[in-house]
Amino acid sequence: MILRLVFLCTILSSCLASFGQSSLIRCTKYKELHRDDGKWEQWPSSWSHYDSDAIFVVTELENNEYQIQMFVEDKLLAEVLATYDSEASALKRKDWDEKQVYCYKDRDSNYLFMRKVSLEAVVENPKLWKQSGASMYLWLFTEDYAVLLK
Structure with a gap:
């Protein structure tokens, strides 16, 4: 009995260790744009607000x-598996004249740009995430959709 309990505890701890650490980010406002016939719209000048927070x-x-x-009103709207892209990060830092830009890319070439704070942090x-200037750009090229969140 004790051996079975030890075995079960070992399996459980191994399973839990295979899952990474998670965090929640709450976003209250956003700007979104779409791509039509290969051409992106311009970012809107004003912010929109979610009825309930978007949760990442x-x-x-x-x-x-x-x-x-990304969940809005308890519905999964997007899911991305991404890795840090050091080349894209260096280019965006130069383009935006900003030191704290972190770019992540998925297998479908969708991008996530983080400003002021990295996903690791x-x-x-x-x-x-609550620090001044922190924002997230999610570019879903496969969906012809992009969103800027704060």
Whole structure:
């Protein structure tokens, strides 16, 4: 009996260890745009607000991969498995003249740009998302859709 309990505890702890650490990001306002016939709209000048917060669940997986799930009104709207892209990050930092830009890319070439805080930092300390200037750009090229969130 004790051996079975020890065995079950070992399996349970191994299973839990295979899941990465997760954090929640709450976004209250957004700007979105669409691509039509290969051409992107312009970003709107004003912010829109969700009836209830958009919630992102960020989970750090193996090999510097992150799972990002976007929920609005309890519905899963998007899910991306992305890895840090150092080349894209360097280009965006130069383009935006900003030191704290972190770019992540998925297998379908969708992008997530984080401004002021990296996904790694958010997973470790979700309060960092609330700092001034923190924002997330989610470019879903496969859906012809992009959203900027704060």
